[in-house]
Amino acid sequence: MKNALEIRGLTRKYEGFALDSVNLTLPRGCVMGLVGENGAGKTTLIKTVLDLVRQDSGEIEVLGGRADDAAVRERIGAVLEDGGFLSTMNAAQVDTLLGRAYRAWDGAQFASYLDRFGIERRKAIKDYSRGMKMKLSIAAALSHGAELLILDEATSGLDPVVRDEVLDLLYDFMQDETHAVLLSSHITSDLDKIADNITFIHHGRILLSEGRDELIDRHGVLRCTEEQLDALDPDAVRAVRKGAFGCEALVKRDGIPENWPVEPVSVEQIMMFLTKGEEVR
Structure with a gap:
């Protein structure tokens, strides 16, 4: 099985918002960073993949099956922004609960993560x-033989030291090339460290999904006048921001004359151009 996750034509409509014909492929051996502004649809997409939200149309294939299949669910490790456990529980009770829920639950491995993270077993x-809370959720996700990790804003609100610990865990997880990670985050510096692929969602639509290195290498920022911008091949310009002193454009490097100064671009800049700028193509 080549891909850990395949989404084809996924639609989910709400009043004032919709996932709009989402297509996405996450190969095994890949960490995919799912980025987008608040309200873009990241959490809705993840919950639909996990069968916590029903789609209106489209197909979702997870590890060759569906997330509502018990055998497939065993192989998915999910970390949601709200933690997922009752706040009155403690780590020891989580161990007991998940030991009943998962046939492959490894209590010894879970205990080793609790020790590694300094998590008190009897503390609510x-x-x-x-x-x-995030460390507890990640410890649980990694303790039942998961092949696919799905994490929704798992590093949001964490201090840099803890975020690096989380990224180290994901790095260790990915030493098995049959594994895959879908990591929703608005902290693009984390994705710069670990993501192989960047998928950008905006207003419920996937605007791009490609290798992070290829994305960075293929694009750049051009600062120019409106006249210079108008002289360019429209296919080379992705988005534009205009100001009193000229234009900034997100461009495809191979469509820009060699003697024009195109500056390097970051994932964060690409995200800002596509959300705040005037999208061209």
């Missing part, structure tokens, strides 16, 4: 810091 989850 409601008394944990956000970082500790």
Whole structure:
């Protein structure tokens, strides 16, 4: 099985918002960073993949099956922004609960993560810091033989040290090339460290999905006048921001004359251009 996740024509409509014909492929051996502004549809997409939200149309294939199949669910490790556990529970109770829920639950591995993270087994989850709640969720996700990790804003609100710990765990997980990670995040510096692929969602639509290195190498920022911009091949210009002193454009490098100064671009800049600029193509 080549791909961990395949989404074809996924639509989910709400009042004032919709996932609009989403197509996405996550190969095994890949960390995909799912980026987009708040309200873009990242969490809705993830919950639909996990069968927590029903789609209106389209197909979702997870590890060769569907997430509502018990055997497939065993192989998915999910970390949601709200943590997923009752706040009155403690880590010891989580161990007992998941030991009943998963046939492949490894209590010894879970205990080793608790020790590694310094998680108190008898302390109520409601008394944990956000970082500790995320660590508990990640420990649980990694303790039942998961092949696909799906994480929704798992590093959001964490201090840099804790975020690096989380990224180290994902790096270790990906040493098995049959594994895959879908990581929703608006912290693009984290994705710069670990993501192989960047998928950008905006207003429920996928605007791009490609290798991070290829995305960075293929695009750049051009600062120019409106007259210079108008002289360019329209296919070379992705988005434009105009100001009192000229234009900034997100461009495809291979469509720009060699003697024009195109500056390097970051994932964050690409995201800003496509959300705040005037999208051209």
